Amino acid sequence: MMTGDKNFKDTLFFESVREFWNERGRGARYRLTTVGISFFKGKVTLSKSKAENIEEFKKYLIDNNYCQSINYTEDNFSFTVEVEGCCLRNIREKYENNGMEILCCPIANMFMYIMELETRMSPELIPVQVENNVCKLTIAKMGTEEVTEKEE
Amino acid sequence: MNESKEYILERIKERKSIRDYTDQKVSEEDLKIILECARFAPSGENAQPWRFIVVRDEKSKEFLAQISKNGSGRRFTGEFLGKQMQARFAGLEDEEKKKKIFKKLTSGNVSAFVNQADLILIVCGKKDVWDTPYDCSAAIENILLAVSDLKLGCCWVIACVIDVRDEMKIKEYFNIPDDIKIISIFPIGYPARIPNIRPRIPLEKLVYREKYGDFYYPSREGEQ
Secondary structure (H helix, E strand, O other): OOOOOHHHHHHHHHHHHHHHHHHHHHHHHHHOOOOOHHHHHOOOOOOOOHHHHHHHHHHHHHHOOOOOEEEEEEOOOEEEEEEEOOOOHHHHHHHHHOOOOOOOOHHHHHHHHHHHHHHOOOOEEOOOEEEOOEEEEEEEOOOOHHHHHOOO | OOHHHHHHHHHHHHOOEOOOEOOOOOOHHHHHHHHHHHHOOOOHHHOOOEEEEEEOOHHHHHHHHHHHHHHHHHHHHHHHHOOHHHHHOOOOOOHHHHHHHHHHHHHOHHHHHHHHOOEEEEEEEEOOOOOHHHHHHHHHHHHHHHHHHOOOEEOOEOOOOOOHHHHHHHHHHOOOOOOEEEEEEEEEEOEOOOOOOOOOOOHHHOOEOOOOOOEOOOOOOOOO
8 A cells, every 4th residue: 555755744734724724813723622532432442431441542543653642630620741752843843934823633532522421511721832842732621610710 | 074074983882891781681683683784784795694693581691691601710810820910910019909809810700791681692603604704793893883872782702602612512502503603692681880991002003104113193292
């Protein structure tokens, strides 16, 4: 089977998102919050337990070389995932090289989907931070004024 | 400029985003005028892609209010956690006032009012045309001006549909087919409180001569 240059598909993905950004501006990120979910849903067996689903998804990603490692923490307001060595690094670098924020992260989308299965409310991904090949995905669980009382 | 030439400007200036409503009902006659104004908006190739759903059922209005509240609340909670909100209000020195604003934004209450209005108009657009967002926006401006001219109140609310996940929930609830997208929702009713006009950027900072960059109107004295 012919596979071609992997960078070709990465470039197409990035350019599609970039053109969407050019058309829709900042709002584009809210139209890309389901990208990747249907694919991952076909690969991961989801149960009723959020904790199990997170572990299952994490295992799938690592076992299938989507990334090298995943660590996560959770508090009352947010769920934070650190993804090391993501297979989408090429695309991420295209955002960086073009001075754009990361508009779409399929892995974050799936984590948000897993959380929504429990709460029935869509969470919010705050801008992705990247450091030393680690993407820090911070997901605000839901809207709540109690967050303003959170200690630094 | 004589009075007749200022008429349209004055009508446009009178339009405000209303977030507080009385219990008074919107008449069918007024509703029809509003919808007729929307219907006569311009559209590319005269496609007229707009479609409207009139929602008066309390349970449905509550559903839209809840989605709007969640949409606004999570976005602002995300902004708070990401520190963008603190940066945006860094210039505000009154800490108590700042905290009050942060609480209001993160709670989502800025968009939770929609069920207070007598009715909510959902503006949808057909996908299979070239210019749906633009066409529907023209219809929406007609709606806003008609509402204002009838001494009613309205607010353009997108918090409940800007995220595709929320739009999907609303589409399912209201049986909206796949070939139609939701543009925005509009609570319409009698205003209980009319806010002051919001600041506008002066023309001196908006209009360029021939090419982008060279201002058309000279700056007023004292302005940068």
